Amino acid sequence: MTAENEQALAVYKEKVAAHLSKHRYEHCLRVSDYAVKLAKQNGVDVKEAALAGLVHDYAKERSAADFLEKIDQAKLPASLKKWGNPIWHGVVGAEFVKDELGIKDPAILQAIRLHTTGGGHEEMTTLDKVIFMADYLETGRDFPGVEEARSLTDQSLGQGVFYQLAHTLSYLASKEQVIYPKTFDAYNDWAAYLQ
Ligand code: GDP
Numbered sequence: 001m002t003a004e005n006e007q008a009l010a011v012y013k014e015k016v017a018a019h020l021s022k023h024r025y026e027h028c029l030r031v032s033d034y035a036v037k038l039a040k041q042n043g044v045d046v047k048e049a050a051l052a053g054l055v056h057d058y059a060k061e062r063s064a065a066d067f068l069e070k071i072d073q074a075k076l077p078a079s080l081k082k083w084g085n086p087i088w089h090g091v092v093g094a095e096f097v098k099d100e101l102g103i104k105d106p107a108i109l110q111a112i113r114l115h116t117t118g119g120g121h122e123e124m125t126t127l128d129k130v131i132f133m134a135d136y137l138e139t140g141r142d143f144p145g146v147e148e149a150r151s152l153t154d155q156s157l158g159q160g161v162f163y164q165l166a167h168t169l170s171y172l173a174s175k176e177q178v179i180y181p182k183t184f185d186a187y188n189d190w191a192a193y194l195q
Pocket residue numbers: 057060086087090115116117135168172177178179180181183
């Protein structure tokens with residue numbers, strides 16, 4: 001990162017830190033760093049990747065009441081209201097980033113919206129894939145298979161996306177959790193595409 005890029009990020013770092021616990025703020029810094037690494041490997045604008053990584057979980061610690069209010073205020077589909085924080089902090093979180101941090105770049109907002117569920121292979125831009133994978137692989141993550149997922153993603157960003165989708169789906173199903181349809185759709189789309 002150049003000094004100029006660091007300076008541009010500093011303003012946002014303060015605002016993100018003010019809205020998150022230390023633990024989650026540090027996760028955001030690591031996602032930003034890992035996103036820079038993946039951006040360089042995949043020809044993505046490093047500045048955009050660093051900023052999107054930093055702010056991707058900006059709204060994660062908001063209350064349910066705040067998300068429900070934002071869904072109405074931003075005129076998002078009312079059907080979103082039956083979901084919870086895991087889905088809201090990305091899809092609705094992008095609206096907080098736009099309104100409170102003043103980040104209007106549609107590419108960054110889309111990367112935030114898709115960072116939990118992913119999206120189809122045509123829907124996801126390279127930046128979206130970079131943020132989706134940086135969130136999963138940042139250096140603080142430690143789950144069985146994380147090293148395999150890191151080396152697969154170094155070889156092929158798309159293969160990494162599919163690995164994460166498959167593993168997240170089977171994890172959620174093993175815990176008998178409700179699965180958001182977009183997560184299923186993304187998995188099916190990448191499975192058909194990569195076969
Ligand atoms: P984090 O915000 O850095 O913790 O990471 P993510 O935004 O990627 O994920 C947040 C949580 O949402 C994780 O526990 C995921 O397993 C979970 N998650 C991902 N997809 C779905 C889904 O379709 N349904 C539900 N209920 N949870 C999901």
